[in-house]
Amino acid sequence: MSTELRELLGDLVQANGRLVRVAARHLAGTRAAAESPAVWRTLGVLASRGPMRVSELAAHSRVAAPTMTKLVATLLERGHVRRTSDPSDARASTISITDDGRAAYDEWRGAVAAALAPYFTDLAPADLDALRRTVRLLQDRIELGESETRTEHQDADLEVSTK
Amino acid sequence: MSTELRELLGDLVQANGRLVRVAARHLAGTRAAAESPAVWRTLGVLASRGPMRVSELAAHSRVAAPTMTKLVATLLERGHVRRTSDPSDARASTISITDDGRAAYDEWRGAVAAALAPYFTDLAPADLDALRRTVRLLQDRIELGESETRTEHQDADLEVSTK
DNA sequence: CAAGATACTTAGGCATGCTAAGTATGTCAA
């Protein structure tokens, strides 16, 4: 493991922290700020990976299960997600994003982009390339693999048409 | 403003959120987790920019002044920073990082790097380049300029379609 | 020297996260 990579990762996390704070402060007062980061992270998972159970959602979103329970409750209140009981397991339920949730998520992304864009004007093509490549890299590496969703013993989760 | 840049910024913030969560969960239980992100962000500012007042620290760290007051109180308790009264202004005081604080900060960075490193093995040289370039880019763009310690930033047009 | 500006702190409130400890429900083996 190169020393440089370690340095970079430390710097990356530090820079990320600031970036998030910058966005948060710019968003203050806008509708996008009404909900909070955890909410958007959760909606993002649902938007990109489709409906899933609370436990899976927690794993993908990298929070503890009880935390996700609360987030889901909030999202339900706002009408951003829908909960469907699972016919095959009365303990569980499937959470899916609603059109409203998707719209709110898109709006948030737009607001964040608008807030940060002024800081990234005049990007050299090479910088833009690097940014693009890094974003994809992060997405690839941090994404939760299919196998590690949980104790994976779900037999072929074939589209049960719950929606 | 290219549409692609906006997309990228949205994705970047989203990816960052997950990255931070991944690191947080890996760090759970370690000494590095004893303190929290805001604390490290603050120490990072002090480590890289030197001693400064509470208000400047708040501006650099992108939080409201009262928030920084609390953070400083925490850091003082832990012995990570030192507070010196300003002879020229009895209202203000200067905060500086202690050796202890610097050591703790370095340790945290090491812990974060160690936690995330496994996700970034086998990086293609081009990916490493992109990562390096992006980290520097973020640092440059988000860094608070000497002039703008105070709150005055171009608010751009925004227009977030808040309807 | 009184009025207003500043630097910071105190108060109060909400959101995120966690662990521990439930409550149902499901599974399996005797």
Next chain:
DNA sequence: TTGACATACTTAGCATGCCTAAGTATCTTG
């Protein structure tokens, strides 16, 4: 069949992190 254990999720309770509003000192100035 049934009792023990595993699971899926929820409830409770606690510790930050952050914010706005409202102080409290302490400058600065007309």
